Amino acid sequence: MSKPSARRRRSYHHGDLPSALLDAADALVAEKGASGFSLREAARVVGVDPAACYRHFRDREAILQALARRGFTRLAAAMAAAAAELPEAPPERVLLAIGHAYVRFAAAHPSAFRVMFGPTGVDARDHLLRGDYPDDVGPYERMQRALGAWLADARCDADLEQASLTLWAGVHGLACLLLEGALRLPDDERRDRLVAASIATTLAGIRAAGAGIRAAGA
Missing domain, CATH: 1.10.10 (Arc Repressor Mutant, subunit A)
Structure with missing residues (x-):
């Protein structure tokens, strides 16, 4: 058909x-x-x-912004649901869950994802694109809060904003590579393993940066 x-x-x-x-x-x-x-x-x-x-x-720009807001609302809901399934889990498991939710959303909603981060003419964190979020926590904020919990749990002194942007860039970059076909994987299981490896590598780098900050201040 x-x-x-x-x-x-x-x-x-x-x-x-x-x-x-x-x-x-x-x-x-x-x-x-x-x-x-x-x-x-x-x-x-x-x-x-x-x-x-x-x-x-x-105009067309207004409907693109509305599409982006709806996309961010749905992405935030997916990430919140992933975190809610692990209420007592260690922070690293929560980060993995919301990272998986991010990449899976991109794969499931490619046109919305492209609009959210592309042609609206507005920074992805601008209030104009802010959706109707669970607990008023957007996708980036959800990731940042989870990372903040991980930093505290790991006793890591890395800067939260810089670390959050680094983590976001890694997860988002992977989502884009898969979405645009620049990176092709045989199945969802391989994709999930790559997401997990990417996040683990990023966290290791953040931990090392935090150790360097602590050593410099000693």
């Missing part, structure tokens, strides 16, 4: 036009790229007059 085109008209529940437009835009981004669609085209997919779109989104 052939995959339905993003252009096929869709029905939507009364009062939920913004959500329907976001779904249409997400499908169009997957099909044509973030620069290859317009609000008018999203309106045609949904089956409404284009003028109706502009009551909810002023």
Whole structure:
């Protein structure tokens, strides 16, 4: 059975036009790229007059930002759920769980992930992209808090912000390599092992940096 085109008209529940437009835009981004669609085209997919779109989104950039916010909301929920499954686990296991959730989200939602970190024109941590987060904790904050717990548990003196950015860069870079096909792995198990190895290596480097800071201050 052939995959339905993003252009096929869709029905939507009364009062939920913004959500329907976001779904249409997400499908169009997957099909044509973030620069290859317009609000008018999203309106045609949904089956409404284009003028109706502009009551909810002023332009294409606005709908891209809304797509990013929805993506960050869903990513935060996935990471929170992964952490919640390990309430008594050591901090390193929690970091591994949320790292896996991050990379799996990218694999499962490639078009949303590209928009979240690409064409919105806004820093990924900007308030304009802040979603509706569990406990008001976003993806980066979730990772930073887990890393802070690990630093305390390991009695590591590394700078939390620098260490968090380093960890984020490693996990995000791996997600992007897999998403764009620059790195191809035979199965999900191999991917998970690579994520675990990447995080373990990063934590070892952070621990070493913290030891260096402690030695310099001794």
